[in-house]
Amino acid sequence: MVVALRKPPDPALWLSAHAGEDIHEMDGDDFEDLLAVAFQLRGNVVELTEHFDRGADIVVASGRERWSVQAKRRDQWVDRSAIDQAIAGMSAYGCTAARVVTNAVFDPDAIAYARTRDVTLWDQKDLANLLTDTGVGEASRSKAPTCPRCHVPMRYKEKHGAFWGCPNYRTTGCRETARYHHLNLNVAGDRRTPEAEPTRRRLFELFRR
């Protein structure tokens, strides 16, 4: 089987062109390139698929493994269709495993479905670890937005969606909500400092309350 694959971008050139960019604001192509750069710096062999792809955006080789990676730059929950796409890509590109990587989070149905299909899901916390481990990006916890009506800090909710909601919802019924990202993700500035373990530990602490 012959498939057309594109070469991934050169990491140094790509990073200097995109230094400091907000990853949540990227278009889908830039987000694919971001992942291609990060996986290369992680030591993997990376190929990008043709644009009208057959389910995989990126093919990543690591030892004997070959993963089909579906990249989802999203503002909302990622649903199970992404998992079907990753599986389709796995067979189209002769891969041994499938993975979906997003800047956002997966809905509960997608998480359960991925388990039954043996697809690995990387949400924004996993992405943050990949980016900081490789020096490609920086992550920090978002500051809680203020409710425009009640002027109190909003709380991050993940049970029935992923969003910031007003803490007065139960008492006054205030239904104000704000954009859901609870993690800021940016491409690293010009000085790249790949430091693997300390960063990972720091991030892990960041995610515990």
Ligand SMILES: [Zn+2]
């Ligand atoms: Zn409110």
